Amino acid sequence: MSLEDPEDKGENKSRRAMPARGTEKAGTGAKPTLKTIAELTGLAVTTVSRALADAPQIALETRLRVRQVAEEIGYLPDRAAQRLRTGRTNVISLVLDPHEEILGYATSMINGLTEALRGTAYHLVITPHFLNTPQIDPVRHIMRNRMADGIIFTRTEPSDERVKLLMENNFPFICHGRTELATAHPFVDYDNYGFAYQAARKLIAAGAKKLSIILPPDRFTFAHHMRHGFMTAVREEGVGFEIATGVTLDSKSDDIRDYVYKRMGEPERPDGYICGGEVSALAVMASAYDRGLELGSDVHLVAKQTSGLFDQIRPRVETIYEDLTEAGLLMGRLLLKHIAGRAPVAELQALQTV
Amino acid sequence: MSLEDPEDKGENKSRRAMPARGTEKAGTGAKPTLKTIAELTGLAVTTVSRALADAPQIALETRLRVRQVAEEIGYLPDRAAQRLRTGRTNVISLVLDPHEEILGYATSMINGLTEALRGTAYHLVITPHFLNTPQIDPVRHIMRNRMADGIIFTRTEPSDERVKLLMENNFPFICHGRTELATAHPFVDYDNYGFAYQAARKLIAAGAKKLSIILPPDRFTFAHHMRHGFMTAVREEGVGFEIATGVTLDSKSDDIRDYVYKRMGEPERPDGYICGGEVSALAVMASAYDRGLELGSDVHLVAKQTSGLFDQIRPRVETIYEDLTEAGLLMGRLLLKHIAGRAPVAELQALQTV
DNA sequence: ACCCGCATTTATATCGTTATAAATCCCGAT
DNA sequence: ATCGGGATTTATAACGATATAAATGCGGGT
Incomplete structure (x- = not known):
């Protein structure tokens, strides 16, 4: 295609992307729009437009004909x-x-979300932090704009x-984890308690005679659940x-290791870690x-597993599984339900069991 | 904000999302557009519009004034x-x-991409497979539409x-890994050879006296590089x-383990794994x-490391690092350059050294 | 005064879609 | 023949932004 008119130099200026839009040849080149079908x-x-929307006011025959033509020419509505x-x-x-315990966590969830959105008109956009405004709440930004x-x-x-x-503005959302607010809201959570x-x-x-637990940072609700x-x-x-003390699940892994290493050398050291x-x-x-x-005699360990990683870890470690892919799937489905219409909040909540 | 008019219950009917758009109060409610600023x-x-685009034909004073007002009312252009x-x-x-060795791979890259796109007008959309059309090439779909x-x-x-x-249609892209095609194209790759x-x-x-290597599936270029x-x-x-033989880096980890386990019990077994x-x-x-x-005496191992994971693995394993976050960052930057205007292909290629 | 050219601003059309209101058509009832 | 009314289709406007072309204002040269 780019080899077609090697002599035509003047046109090269508008080389931005794709064949120039003026192509008269109605063949397959130009992107089909409603006008094309019309x-x-x-x-x-x-x-x-209404035919494709399956409006009952449009004669059935017309609807079918339009849909057929649309299919034939590969029409897809312009999302913009x-x-x-x-x-x-x-x-x-x-x-x-951004401080996400990224390994696996986000990825599993994204997989689930993707699955939930597959086949729908919805796209998933990842918004890690935001644009050039470092500290403006991205949620507010997304909502307001x-x-x-x-x-x-x-x-x-x-x-x-x-x-x-989001509740104040009645904007559809779902979060992973719960609040302790008085009013109910949609969420998907895992039974960290x-x-x-367990x-x-x-x-x-x-x-084990003395247990130790490494908790998430205290500001998160699930830290409280775990502690409880x-x-x-x-x-x-x-x-x-x-x-x-001094380390959380969000700490750098080297810091956690240093802490535990030190603790293991002290008297009255724990012999069971969570x-x-x-x-x-x-x-x-x-x-x-x-x-x-x-491990298994001097020290014991139970870990939360969110991926298949520990299947290959030796010695084998006792784990309890949290299915984040399932969580993503749930969140996607519930959010779609939320967006689609009114569903009682109770229907938009899910608690995954251990 | 929601505390302002606690008595106004009647409005709750239009609960769909956000304060109804008809709000006459020009205050802060309605989303600002160019018209608002005008x-x-x-x-x-x-x-x-031109002032915000910093067009030189608009008087500097005007540009400044417009920008100021835009800032004040929190104007953001409507992307649609x-x-x-x-x-x-x-x-x-x-x-x-979809068969991606998802753990870490995608995540690191996404982090880098995010970083590259931060502060630009670009959003990152993850497209794992596509809509309800299972096998239509997502790349073609994205390009055509x-x-x-x-x-x-x-x-x-x-x-x-x-x-x-994509090359035929002159559509901007960049891929991780190289082809063996005659014509050059943008890419970011790691020196897998x-x-x-090493x-x-x-x-x-x-x-080690006998080495064994587990390669990626043969259809990928980087498998050839590694083998070479x-x-x-x-x-x-x-x-x-x-x-x-019989297993690749894409195999289920249990299968890889079974294969290696079996091989380790046979005569003339390898004592060095890559x-x-x-x-x-x-x-x-x-x-x-x-x-x-x-490990380290009976059997030796050198692994590619793409995350901090192996810092916590014992016994310590010899690793060679591939920085996928950096790769993502590079890919993002190069792609933006590609989109922005013409850059010689050579400038859109990067090979990360071991 | 007049006209020209430069700097700056503005009017108009358009992207592809959909909401709203208006216009057809056909048929039977008067 | 005329009219009403349901069924179906169509015209118009609008969403918010930008490209294009036209218009305005202003100072200087004659």
Whole structure:
């Protein structure tokens, strides 16, 4: 195609992209629009539009004919035009905390979201931080400028400002994790209480005498859930415990390792660790290894698993699975339901069990 | 904001989204457009548009005034309108092979891309597979329907159809990996030849007598590069070698482990493994562990590292780093350059060294 | 005063779609 | 024959931005 008119130099100026739009040849070159179909069928543009929308006021025969022609010429509606006219964007924004425990977390969720959106008119746009305005809340930005029809975000806080803002403005959203606000809102969450509770019991069953848990940063709701589940279990069993101080699941993995390594050398050291993430679990394993402690006898470990990673880790580690792909799938479906029409909030909430 | 009129219940009916658009109060409610600015400044819409575009024909004073007002009222151009009018989408599509070795690979790259696009008008859209048309080439779809201004894809093949198609149509793109086509095209690649070569030499230096390499599927160009680097090294050194058969880096990790485990029990087993990915390296480690072989003496391993994962893996493994975040950053920048205007192809190519 | 040219601003048309209101057509009832 | 009314189709305007061409204002040369 670019070899067609090697002599025509004057036109090269508008080389921006694609064959110039003026091509008269109505063949297959130009992108088909409603107008194209209108001309082919002898109908008006409006009629074609409504026919494709399957409006009952358009004769069935006409609808079928239009649809057939549209199919034949490979018509696809121009999203920009639709968006401009209707105000709907057909976009779902996934807002990712830049400090995300990125490995696996986001990816699994994206896979699920993708699956939920497949076959719909919706696109997924990843919005990690924002443009050149470093600290302006991306959620506010998306909402105010209608960059999306719905927002998804993660790492919810007990009194999350994003939730408040979106609720106030009745803007469709769903978050991963819960708040502690009085008014109900859509969410998908994992039973982190159950996770920590079960993890503690597993450690105790394995013979651990003093448990330690590495928690997420305290500002996140799920940190509270985990702490609560952990505390409940250790109190029920009357076993020794501590909560890692100075490091969280968000800490650099080297820092976590350093902390655990140091702790493993001190008196009254814990012999049972609970890790809410894969990286921190590996850090605990590395610490034990570097201390010459044997996993499964000297030290015990229960980790949260969100990928297949631990299937290849030796020695084998006890894990509890959180299915983030499923979470993404759920969030996608619930958000679409939310956008589509009114659904009772209760229907837009899901709690994944351990 | 929602506390302002707590009594106004009647309005709740139009609950769909946001305050109804009819709000006459010109305050902060309605989304500002060029028209808003035009009214505020007493200028024509056209003038405002050009002023914001910093057109030299508009008086400097006017430009400043317009910009100031725009800033004050928080004006942001409507992307749909811009897109409809100019044909530019301000979108970059990252097309992801659904069989992607997703863990870390895509995520790192996305981080880099995000960084490259930050502060520009471009959005990143992830396109994993497509809509309800399972097997229609997503690249063709994006190009034909102008869903993006540029395309990024990975896992390039020697005679890649996507590259051909996009080149024929002069559509901006950049791919991760190279082809073996005669005509040059933009790409970012990692020196996988160098990786395999260096890895082999490291193993030999460590005392390995028979090397084995697990390669990517043969259809990808970088599989050839790796094989070539590997072969060069083993021939130079005259050491024993083999190439893993029946499994590739894309195989399920359990299958890789089973294969290696089996091989480790056979006569003339390799004692030095090269893995082009983290998961496969873990599988090799697990196999050795399950066989009771000690890493670093009985068996040696050199792995490609694309994340911080291996910093926490014990025993420590020799790795060679491929910076996929940097690759994403490069790809983003080069693609923007490509889109912006003409840049010699040579300037749109980058090879990351080992 | 007049006209010219330069700097600056403005009017108009358009991108592709859809909401609204108006216009046809056909048929049976008067 | 005329009219009303349901079924179907169409014309017009608008979403918000920008490309193009036209218009305005102003100072200087004659």
